[in-house]
Amino acid sequence: MGVSRGSRMRLRVLEAVTDSALRDLGLEKLFEVLLWRVHDLFAIDTATVLLTDSSGEQLVTRATIGLEEEIFQGVRVPVGTGFAGRVAQQREPVRLERVDRSAVVSSLIWERGLRSLVGVPMVAQGDLTGVLHVGSTKPRRFSDEEVDLLQLVADRLATAAHAHRSRSARAAAAMLQDSLLPGHLPTTDHWELAARYVPGTDSGVGGDWYDVFRLPGDRIGLVIGDVVGNGLRAAIVMGRLRSALRAYALEFADPAEVLGKLDRKASHFENHTMATVAYAVIDATTHRMDISLAGHPLPVLAVPGRAAEFVDAPVGPPIGYDLAVTGRRSASVHVPPGALVALYTDGLVERRGLDLDTGLEALRRAVSPMPTEDACSRIMAALVGDRPAPDDIALLAVRHSPAPDEPGAASPV
Known part of the structure; x- marks a missing residue:
C-alpha cells in the first residue's frame, strides 16, 4: 500500500527537525538551516523567526527568509498587537487568509505582497520564546495538517532558543556579578x-x-x-x-x-x-x-x-x-x-x-x-x-x- 502525501510530508518534516547534524550547529546557523528546510518543504515565500526580548513584552525578528529588512531595520512587535503579537499572546496558531496593513505591525509584510500567513508559537518548558510564521504571495489556505507540522518545527526552534538563552543568561549574570x-x-x-x-x-x-x-x-x-x-x-x-x-x-x-x-x-x-x-x-x-x-x-x-x-x-x-x-x-x-x-x-x-x-x-x-x-x-x-x-x-x-x-x-x- 502506498504512503499518502500527508504521511510523506510528516516524515520529511520529522527528518528535518530531528537531523542529528543540527546538534552541532550554533543558534544562528540552526535557524538558517531550518528556515530553508521549511521554505522548501512547505513551498512558501517567507519564513521568519521572532524571539521575545528580555522583558517578554516584545518580539524581535531574529532570522528570516524573504523579510531580511525586518532584521536590518530593527522591527519590534508588541506581544498582543498585530498578527505575530496575537500568536504570542494566545500561544496558539493564527491563520490569515487576507493580509493588509491593519492585520500586521510590520509594513514590510504587506508591502512584500504576501497574501496569506500562518504563525505558530515557540514555547519551551512553559516559556514563550517567540513566534514562527510563514507566508505566501499567492492566496492559500494552510491546512490543519500543515499547521501541525509547522508547530513541530517551532517546537524544535523553541528548544534551541531556550537552551541558548539559558546558557547566555547564566554566563552574562556571572560576568556581571563578578564585575560588580x-x-x-x-x-x-x-x-x-x-x-x-x-x-x-x-x-x-x-x-x-x-x-x-x-x-x-x-x-x-x-x-x-x-x-x-x-x-x-x-x-x-x-x-x-x-x-x-x-x-x-x-x-x-x-x-x-x-x-x-x-x-x-x-x-x-x-x-x-x-x-x-x-x-x-x-x-x-x-x-x-x-x-x-x-x-x-x-x-x-x-x-x-x-x-x-x-x-x-x-x-x-x-x-x-x-x-x-x-x-x-x-x-x-x-x-x-x-x-x-x-x-x-x-x-x-x-x-x-x-x-x-x-x-x-x-x-x-x-x-x-x-x-x-x-x-x-x-x-x-x-x-x-x-x-x-x-x-x-x-x-x-x-x-x-x-x-x-x-x-x-x-x-x-
Whole structure:
C-alpha cells in the first residue's frame, strides 16, 4: 500500500527537525538551516523567526527568509498587537487568509505582497520564546495538517532558543556579578576587611552582593544585600541598586535616609522588584557604626571578652513596592578596639530541613573578634563546611584593629 502525501510530508518534516547534524550547529546557523528546510518543504515565500526580548513584552525578528529588512531595520512587535503579537499572546496558531496593513505591525509584510500567513508559537518548558510564521504571495489556505507540522518545527526552534538563552543568561549574570563585586577591599588605618561570595548550586547566580567604599569625613560605607530572584535579571537589578546606593551615600549621611531614597528609586523604576539591604557607615574617628536594615538579617557583633551577639537595630521592610510608608530608622553601635562585625545574606544561615534559629545560633557562635580573614574562614567552615549551599552566600567582616597595647590585640583562636 502506498504512503499518502500527508504521511510523506510528516516524515520529511520529522527528518528535518530531528537531523542529528543540527546538534552541532550554533543558534544562528540552526535557524538558517531550518528556515530553508521549511521554505522548501512547505513551498512558501517567507519564513521568519521572532524571539521575545528580555522583558517578554516584545518580539524581535531574529532570522528570516524573504523579510531580511525586518532584521536590518530593527522591527519590534508588541506581544498582543498585530498578527505575530496575537500568536504570542494566545500561544496558539493564527491563520490569515487576507493580509493588509491593519492585520500586521510590520509594513514590510504587506508591502512584500504576501497574501496569506500562518504563525505558530515557540514555547519551551512553559516559556514563550517567540513566534514562527510563514507566508505566501499567492492566496492559500494552510491546512490543519500543515499547521501541525509547522508547530513541530517551532517546537524544535523553541528548544534551541531556550537552551541558548539559558546558557547566555547564566554566563552574562556571572560576568556581571563578578564585575560588580569589589576586586579588592579598601584599606584603612585601624579597620580591616574581608569578604566571601559563593553562588548557590540551585540559583546559579543571583542578586546577592556586598560593597565597601570610602566616604568623606574619615567614614567607611558597608553594604550587603540580596535581590529576590536569580539569574540575569536579578544580577542586573543588583547592579542598578548598588550604583544608586553609592550615589545616595555621597549625598546623605544617615543610612536610613540612604535606604529611603533607594526604596523610592526601586519602587518607581524597578517594577516587581524586592531586595533586602543592610547599609552601615563606620566613623573611624568616633568608632561608631550607624546602620539601617531593610528586611535584612541582623549583623553579628563580637567584642573581646564578651559572647558575640546580634546587633540591636530595627529591621524595616525590604526595598521595593513602597513598603516603608512610615519611614526608615537607623541605630548607632559602638565598635571598640578588637571588635568584629559580620554582615551576611540569608543563604549563609538557611538550609532545607534546618530551623532558621538554629542556623542563626550557629553563626553567632562562629563569630569571634579575630582578624577578618580568619573570621571569614571560621564562619564559612562552621556554616558551610563541605556541603554546597543551595542559595547564594555573601559574607562581609569588618574589624576595629586594636593597637598592640589595647584589649583584643592578641587574637583568640
